[in-house]
Amino acid sequence: MSRGLVPASSFCDDSVKGYDPAGRTGGSIIQRLGGMIALAAAATIWGGMYVVSKELLTAVSPVLLMWLRYGIASVVMLGGLIARRQLQFDRDTLKWALRVGVMGYVLSIGAQFWGTALSTAxxxxxxxxxxxxxxxxxxxxLYHEGMTAAKITAVGLATLGVLLVVPWQGAARITWGSGILVAAALTWALMSVWVGYMPPTISTTRVTAYAIGIAWVLITPAAWVSLPTVSAGVWQSQAFWLGVLYVGVLSTALAFWLWSYGLRQVDPATGGVFFFFQPLSGTILAALFLHEAVDxxxxxxxxxxVAGVIVSQWAQKTPSPRPVGNRGDGEDSSVNP
Known part of the structure; x- marks a missing residue:
């Protein structure tokens, strides 16, 4: 989960609706290898984002960091739409953008930053x-998807894993932060399932770009209220702005593109497995740079x-009865903030 603004995870519409192998399985070995490298890189960047954001959150509030991130990401993503002459507005697209923006980019990412600030990267x-x-x-x-033994196992493994990870004893601050992170994972999962049922004629890329812009507008009042709490030295710090650029450009715009590109080369069920690079890289980088203990x-x-994620992605290899539809503009259907 941004994680990127896009999962993430997350992971993509094809994995929810039933994978259509046309156009992917015919790729060369080099193309598939390139796709796998792109997926691993995107997930690694998202893992590193937790380390960078943990440091940034010692200087600014979670809402202000979100505001800075979305401001930069909006410029990059909306600029890309303008450059490709794909900046179009219609009622349905804006409706979905509002839904994704509120649930995913305001509530879920807000919980992600808040939980990270209280606990650990x-x-x-x-x-x-x-x-x-x-x-x-x-x-x-929500949509009465069939529950196979593999899917039940996936949910069970992930839930048990979360219960083991949460530090039930020790500092109450960290326990509360862990609970907020669970809420972030749940709300992002809810948003991702919504996106999976989005009409195939709607561009996911446009929805994502507009949703980020909507989230930026919605949190602007709260961000401005927290501005006076930031010292002048923070705004003058080169390290601070490098961290903001990492969160806004690398973990949002670049990682989104890498994940989208990777899913074009391999099937989503296989691609989703690469999401395990997020906790792996996040844990290693947090230990190296923040000296966080790993018990x-x-x-x-x-x-x-990770086992739950792998099983859930393996379960998606069984086609769903719903048809797969390509996006009207030929864009990739993944959403990963």
Whole structure:
């Protein structure tokens, strides 16, 4: 889960609607390898985002960091739409953008940053990695998706992993932060399932770009209220702005593109497995740069979460009765903030 603004995870409409192998399975080995590298790179960038954001959140509030991130991402993504002459507005697209913007980019990402600020970067990257498995649950509750043994196993493994990862004893602040991170994973899973049922004629790229812009507008009042709490030295810090650029450009615009490109080369069920690079990179980088401890329960819980993600993606290899439709503009159908 942004994780990127796009999962993430997340992971894509094809994985929810039933994978259509046309156009992907015929790719060369080099193309598929390139796609796998792109997917691994995107997930690694999202893992690193938790480490960078943890440091940034010592200087600014979660809402202000979100505001800066979305401001930069809006310029990059809306600029890309303008350059490709794809900046179009219609009622249905804006309706879905509002839905995604509020649930995904305001509530879920807000919980992600808030939970990371209260707990640790390691917990943030590991707990939110359970998002794909939780998507199975919401698909069942909202759209009556069939529950196979594999899907039930996926949800069970991910839930058990989260329960092991959350530090129930010790600092109450970290426990509360972990609970907020669970809420972030659940709300992102809910948003991702919604997107999976979005009409195929609507461009997911436009919805994502507009949703980020909507989220930026919605949180602007709260961000401005928190501005006076930031010291002048923060705005003059080169390291601070490099971190903001990482969060806004690398973990949003670039990682989104890498994930979209990767899913064009491999089937989503295989591609989703690469999401395990997020908790792996997040844990390693947090240990190296933030000196965060990694205890046995975190390792065991992380392994169970990753196993749940792998099983949930394997379960998606069974086609759904709903038809797969290509986006009207030929764009990739993944959404990963």
């Amino acid at each position: 390691t917990l943030g990257s590991v707990i939110t990695a359970a998002t794909p498995a939780f998507m199975v649950l919401f698909a069942r509750l 046995p329960s975190l390792v065991i819980g992380g392994v169970l979460i």
